[in-house]
Amino acid sequence: MTVGYGWYPVFLREMLLFKHKLLRVGYVASAMVTPLIYLVTFGLGLGRNVTIHGSSYIAFLIPGLAAMTSMNNSYSWMATALGLNRIYYKTFQTLVQAPIHASSIIFGEIMAGMVKGLFASALIVAAGFAASPGFSVSPIFLLALLLNCFLFASLGVIVGMRATSHEDTATYSNFVIMPMAFLSGTFFQLDRLPGYLKAIVYVLPLTHANILIRKTLMDQQAWLSLAVLVFYAAAFFFYGAALIRRYNE
Amino acid sequence: MIEIAKIRKSFGAVLAVDEVSFSVSAGEVFGLLGPNGAGKTTIIKMATLLTRPDAGYCRIDGVDVTEDPLAVKKRIGVVPQANNLDRELTAYENLLIYGMLHRVGHLRDKIEMALKTVELWDRRDSVVEGFSGGMQRRLLLARALLPEPQALFLDEPSIGLDPQIRSQLWEIIRKIRIDGRTVLLTTHYIQEAEALCNRVGILAKGRLIALDTPDNLRRRTGEFVVESVDGDGKLHQAFCRTREDAESTAAVSHSSIRVRATSLEDAFIDLTKERLGK
Numbered sequence: 208m209t210v211g212y213g214w215y216p217v218f219l220r221e222m223l224l225f226k227h228k229l230l231r232v233g234y235v236a237s238a239m240v241t242p243l244i245y246l247v248t249f250g251l252g253l254g255r256n257v258t259i260h261g262s263s264y265i266a267f268l269i270p271g272l273a274a275m276t277s278m279n280n281s282y283s284w285m286a287t288a289l290g291l292n293r294i295y296y297k298t299f300q301t302l303v304q305a306p307i308h309a310s311s312i313i314f315g316e317i318m319a320g321m322v323k324g325l326f327a328s329a330l331i332v333a334a335g336f337a338a339s340p341g342f343s344v345s346p347i348f349l350l351a352l353l354l355n356c357f358l359f360a361s362l363g364v365i366v367g368m369r370a371t372s373h374e375d376t377a378t379y380s381n382f383v384i385m386p387m388a389f390l391s392g393t394f395f396q397l398d399r400l401p402g403y404l405k406a407i408v409y410v411l412p413l414t415h416a417n418i419l420i421r422k423t424l425m426d427q428q429a430w431l432s433l434a435v436l437v438f439y440a441a442a443f444f445f446y447g448a449a450l451i452r453r454y455n456e
Numbered sequence: 457m458i459e460i461a462k463i464r465k466s467f468g469a470v471l472a473v474d475e476v477s478f479s480v481s482a483g484e485v486f487g488l489l490g491p492n493g494a495g496k497t498t499i500i501k502m503a504t505l506l507t508r509p510d511a512g513y514c515r516i517d518g519v520d521v522t523e524d525p526l527a528v529k530k531r532i533g534v535v536p537q538a539n540n541l542d543r544e545l546t547a548y549e550n551l552l553i554y555g556m557l558h559r560v561g562h563l564r565d566k567i568e569m570a571l572k573t574v575e576l577w578d579r580r581d582s583v584v585e586g587f588s589g590g591m592q593r594r595l596l597l598a599r600a601l602l603p604e605p606q607a608l609f610l611d612e613p614s615i616g617l618d619p620q621i622r623s624q625l626w627e628i629i630r631k632i633r634i635d636g637r638t639v640l641l642t643t644h645y646i647q648e649a650e651a652l653c654n655r656v657g658i659l660a661k662g663r664l665i666a667l668d669t670p671d672n673l674r675r676r677t678g679e680f681v682v683e684s685v686d687g688d689g690k691l692h693q694a695f696c697r698t699r700e701d702a703e704s705t706a707a708v709s710h711s712s713i714r715v716r717a718t719s720l721e722d723a724f725i726d727l728t729k730e731r732l733g734k
Binding site: 212214216217219220223224227228254295297298300301302303305306307309393454455456 | 505543549560670
């Protein structure tokens with residue numbers, strides 16, 4: 208599998224589209240609105256009097272919101288844009304007909320998805336610094352965020368390649384992304400869950416992003432979560448590349 | 457050179473292309489004519505790696521599209537039937553990304569030349585979304601020509617264009633032919649095929665039912681046509697080999713009648729009517 212030079216124009220194309228979107232009024236606000244509502248509702252409202260391991264609830268919540276936001280933005284952009292570009296606008300044809308490898312196409316798309324995920328997460332992190340004076344960003348936090356963006360952008364590519372209509376993309380979001388956002392420990396500690404639910408929740412990649420992003424040291428649990436995230440990232444990447452390679456109208 | 461051999465494609469129970477074979481030499485413009493649903497676009501898609509054939513093969517300069525797709529992609533340029541430009545990007549950005557994907561050298565100079573050729577240089581920084589249909593078709597052609605491909609595929613290149621713009625487009629295509637490149641185009645406009653194509657293939661219901669030069673297709677049908685309109689307003693045509701035959705046929709008719717030279721359109725309608733059950 209070769210990524211080669213070809214990923215860069217794919218990435219640049221997405222960045223030019225992103226730049227045009229950023230210039231539109233309301234884009235940044237729309238990327239922030241959901242996590243900010245969660246931050247206000249759960250962090251500053253419901254969680255005002257809650258402490259977790261002696262720290263404020265908001266200090267617990269912000270890394271989870273950053274992971275959830277990175278998931279939503281990396282995934283949604285890829286799934287929606289790729290689906291629309293493939294099914295309706297047909298712009299994906301120009302990538303398929305270009306003399307570059309399928310792995311270059313997916314790598315360029317994933318890098319773009321990561322930028323969008325990191326951009327939205329950075330807004331949450333900035334809000335976190337403002338709302339919680341003790342909040343800090345560790346290298347493990349960044350690693351978790353990067354891996355999370357990579358794997359959910361890859362998942363977005365898979366959904367964008369498999370969807371047969373725009374409604375399909377929304378269905379995947381409703382059945383996979385939305386439940387994952389709420390069940391994977393973004394808003395609560397996973398050890399409070401009943402055993403049968405834990406078994407399901409620990410299969411979900413966002414659970415491991417949430418575990419890793421809150422670690423300050425690489426203990427055994429952190430290494431396990433890192434391994435799970437790397438596994439998902441690689442599996443989604445190779446499957447997405449195979450879907451692009453087998454592109455057939 | 458483009459070689460298409462015994463190519464076949466079905467979509468479910470529908471046989472879209474049925475064992476079609478033809479080849480297009482370097483410096484030749486080859487036209488595929490056919491009614492809607494005849495399989496023209498499917499053939500282009502199979503030759504340009506968007507659709508996999510069920511059987512048969514397509515080769516570009518001797519390279520099989522399924523065996524070495526990367527080598528084929530370096531040799532082809534495509535103007536698709538449906539506009540697949542990035543509508544939210546400018547004309548310049550569209551060509552920049554395409555040129556980078558195809559690793560075009562001296563890219564900025566070539567973009568300037570391509571945009572000037574299709575008279576869009578002044579609109580280079582405008583977002584494509586605001587372009588008219590004709591401007592978008594011209595930009596698609598500029599984009600396809602940017603990597604200087606050896607084989608150019610034009611799927612309905614002048615669809616929706618006004619006569620002036622269409623004439624400009626034809627000039628560009630003639631120049632491409634002079635440059636020695638291979639052109640395969642599909643069209644609904646018979647006049648376009650007559651104006652541009654060295655040879656024409658006529659498709660009906662997925663099968664290639666005729667393949668020859670426009671002149672030979674006309675001759676095969678009959679060089680002259682006698683047209684008469686009956687009392688119900690229905691047009692009747694009789695094709696004749698010579699003007700004398702046509703005039704003697706016209707002489708025995710009592711209805712309103714005229715004799716004229718056969719056009720490629722007459723040949724096309726005559727060849728396809730049986731296939732289409734008319």
